[in-house]
Amino acid sequence: MVNSFYGWYLKCQSATQTLALIPAVHKTANKSACSIQVITDKDAWTVTFQADAFRRTGRNIVIGENRFGEKGIRLAMHTPQLTIKGKLDFGPLSPLKYDIMGPFTLIPFMECRHSVWSMCHSVMGKVYINGQKLSFQNSWGYWEGDRGRSFPKEYLWTQCCFEGGSMMLSVADIPMAGIHFTGIIGVILWQEKEYRIATYLGARVARMQNKMVRVKQGNMELEARLLGESGRPLKAPVKGNMVRTIHESASCRAFYRFCKKGCTLFAFETDRASFEYEYFT
Numbered sequence: 001m002v003n004s005f006y007g008w009y010l011k012c013q014s015a016t017q018t019l020a021l022i023p024a025v026h027k028t029a030n031k032s033a034c035s036i037q038v039i040t041d042k043d044a045w046t047v048t049f050q051a052d053a054f055r056r057t058g059r060n061i062v063i064g065e066n067r068f069g070e071k072g073i074r075l076a077m078h079t080p081q082l083t084i085k086g087k088l089d090f091g092p093l094s095p096l097k098y099d100i101m102g103p104f105t106l107i108p109f110m111e112c113r114h115s116v117w118s119m120c121h122s123v124m125g126k127v128y129i130n131g132q133k134l135s136f137q138n139s140w141g142y143w144e145g146d147r148g149r150s151f152p153k154e155y156l157w158t159q160c161c162f163e164g165g166s167m168m169l170s171v172a173d174i175p176m177a178g179i180h181f182t183g184i185i186g187v188i189l190w191q192e193k194e195y196r197i198a199t200y201l202g203a204r205v206a207r208m209q210n211k212m213v214r215v216k217q218g219n220m221e222l223e224a225r226l227l228g229e230s231g232r233p234l235k236a237p238v239k240g241n242m243v244r245t246i247h248e249s250a251s252c253r254a255f256y257r258f259c260k261k262g263c264t265l266f267a268f269e270t271d272r273a274s275f276e277y278e279y280f281t
Contacts, residue, residue, distance in 0.1 A: 003240035006147040008061060010068060011250065012088055013161065013272060014122045017041065019127060020274070021070050021075075023061045025054040028240045034063055035242065036077065037234055038084060038214035039250045040129065043233035045082040057263040075127060086127030086134070090141055093118035094166070100185050102200040109161050111175055112148035119189045120166040142166065149234045149268065151244065157211055157276045158224045160256060162268065165190040167256065169197070169224055171205060171213055173249050184215055186222060188258055190265055195258075197222055219258045226275045229254035249275045 007024025022037040034052035038044065060069035065076040072089040100116045101103050123141040127134045130131040140161035154171035169186035182205055186197040197203045203217035212225040231247030238244045254273035259263050 003149050003230065005237040008068060008143065008145040010073065011142045011159070011274060012136050012139060013251065014136050015164045017134045017141040019134055020250045021068065021073065023063050023066070025051065026237055026240050026242050029152060032154055036063055038082065039232055039234065041230070041251045044234060046235055047077050068256055072125070080161060084127065084129045086125060088123055088125035088127065088136060091122030094189065096187060097194055100187065102198055110148060111150050112152060114170065114185060115145040116168065116187060117143040117145065119181060119187060120161050144168070149240060150238050151246070154279045156279060158204050158254065158273060160254065160270060162270060162274045165266070168214070168245060169222060171208070171215065186215065188222065190258070195220060217246060219261045225255040226252065226253055226277055227269065246276060246278055
């Protein structure tokens with residue numbers, strides 16, 4: 001497909017260190033390329049490859065000497081700005097009961113489609129970045145993906161693994177058939193039970209302001225609030241071309257609260273949240 005992109009987001013996180021990796025391929029009418037973006041608590045890098053360096057087989061992506069998939073990650077890159085090498089092994093994945101897009105999987109020509117491959121899995125291994133060791137022992141991992149033409153013009157995305165659970169939430173401006181609407185997709189994995197919050201299930205935004213969102217669906221309510229930013233610049237697609245700059249805090253302070261039937265199932269602050277807030281008002 002011309003003017004398209006396909007990419008994964010894999011996050012590995014210990015109590016003190018965070019590493020997020022985005023292997024992707026992007027195509028326009030004039031050029032094709034692939035890339036690996038590397039995000040840590042303090043830095044971010046983008047390494048670009050020729051398009052033919054990208055190979056995908058099922059749930060495995062290979063870009064040059066770098067491999068990403070169900071079993072883990074292998075990294076080997078060297079540029080003037082970045083030298084990275086290491087191996088990370090994944091434990092059993094935690095897939096969703098069904099596609100996060102629900103019935104929207106059947107709608108053609110959507111600007112962007114989201115996937116969640118694993119809500120939480122164990123990570124073991126070491127990665128060396130410019131001489132610094134990142135060590136992951138009994139750490140947490142999360143794995144999702146996006147495909148389409150462009151990222152939403154405005155959106156909020158957040159994800160966090162925590163003791164007893166994991167959650168992700170995305171609220172975005174969705175263009176479709178000449179109109180725009182606010183689309184919501186979210187999953188809370190809490191004490192081995194999956195809770196789904198989505199537009200196609202009746203979810204709506206009850207409040208959004210000051211980098212906080214509260215969404216409601218039936219007797220459930222989820223609130224996510226960005227408390228402290230440490231955003232790193234990342235590249236995002238516009239009609240397949242990686243020319244947009246967004247900012248992600250791969251590890252920052254945030255507050256989450258999840259209620260059902262008026263009872264709070266959890267409410268906590270953490271400094272291990274991931275957050276993107278790309279709303280302009």
